[in-house]
Amino acid sequence: MSTERGAANQGFASTSSVNYGSTIEYQVPQLRRMPLQELCLQTKLLTPSLVSEFLSKAPQPPTAHAVKSAVQMLKTIDAMNQNEDLTALGFHLADLPVEPHLGKMVLCAVVLKCLDPILTIACTLGYRDLFVLPVQGSQKRAALQCCKHYSSNTFSDQMTMLRIFQAWQKARNDGLERSFCEKNFLYNATMDMILGMRTQLLRQLRATGFVRAHGESDVRGVNINSENWAVVKAALVAGMYANLLHINPETNLPSSNKEKKVNFHPTSTLNQSQNKEVCR
Structure with missing residues (x-):
């Protein structure tokens, strides 16, 4: 028996059965439930247009508020300038496999x-x-x-x-x-x-x-x-x-x-x- 399964049998929280009637018919699109800072950085590597304009063309785009908050955070940490262009730091952060901050x-x-x-x-x-x-x-x-x-x-x-x-x-x-x-x-x-x-x-x-x-x-x-x-x-x-x-x-x-x-x-x-x- 693995440690993880043994731990569950000793009183830890384990995955329980899901009530079928309480589940949604379709999963929420990933663009609507993932952090967007890293995506916004990658977007600027692909297009000179505003991030919100580019992402709005997705079949089920993220909310405008979520995009605006992500872009503002990137500006706060100096990964983007006020025109939404990537800074030198922004280009380096786009190369790293972690969230920008x-x-x-x-x-x-x-x-x-x-x-x-x-x-x-x-x-x-x-x-x-x-x-x-x-x-x-x-x-x-x-x-x-x-x-x-x-x-x-x-x-x-x-x-x-x-x-x-x-x-x-x-x-x-x-x-x-x-x-x-x-x-x-x-x-x-x-x-x-x-x-x-x-x-x-x-x-x-x-x-x-x-x-x-x-x-x-x-x-x-x-x-x-x-x-x-x-x-x-x-x-x-x-x-x-x-x-x-x-x-x-x-x-x-x-x-x-x-x-x-x-x-x-x-x-x-x-x-x-x-x-x-x-x-x-």
């Missing part, structure tokens, strides 16, 4: 010489949550304790992801990855996928010359600051700053430019009761 994070990590941890974080953010969702109360508490252990009082979900992946790699080298995943509420297949994404992304950085085989920009050169968490956070902010939260000094509540009220995800290290004072 994650690609910018990776390229900044090359410049800041902290590539290795950012590769892991970017691939984790670009794929799926690492943890299996427990359904029993005791297991939920145990899963949160795993998060707390790997966050090591950094109050950072990204640091938690990074440390879990590094611990999994060590277990994998020892041939113990499946037992490690079962113990820590993880899917081994998810970890394998992230490892593959890291390899693909690093290969592309080498192909485009950002990481070289020899010299100052070789793998060792672009990782000089990989143990410096302050520098790693700078690379994170470079890619994610459009999603920064603000703390209201009067209410001590977080908000963003788009939402007046923001809540942390239940599994976030920032949402645990022992961290509330830090959030404030």
Whole structure:
């Protein structure tokens, strides 16, 4: 029995049967349910026209609001100028197999010489949550304790992801990855996928010359600051700053430019009761 199936039998959430009557007749077109930033970048490689004009010709085009939001995000991260032309950064981001804001994070990590941890974080953010969702109360508490252990009082979900992946790699080298995943509420297949994404992304950085085989920009050169968490956070902010939260000094509540009220995800290290004072 695989670890994943065994975990489900121990009380984890598993796929249940679907009520036929509740299903839709046709699946929602992919253009209407996928993030559009990467598609908009690729569109500009194909046509000089406005993105919205080009995508509107699709049989079932995405909504105008979704396209406008995607284009605005690309302008915010300097991948497009105000005329919707690709910038030099935009051309580089179009070459990377990750969402544009994650690609910018990776390229900044090359410049800041902290590539290795950012590769892991970017691939984790670009794929799926690492943890299996427990359904029993005791297991939920145990899963949160795993998060707390790997966050090591950094109050950072990204640091938690990074440390879990590094611990999994060590277990994998020892041939113990499946037992490690079962113990820590993880899917081994998810970890394998992230490892593959890291390899693909690093290969592309080498192909485009950002990481070289020899010299100052070789793998060792672009990782000089990989143990410096302050520098790693700078690379994170470079890619994610459009999603920064603000703390209201009067209410001590977080908000963003788009939402007046923001809540942390239940599994976030920032949402645990022992961290509330830090959030404030």
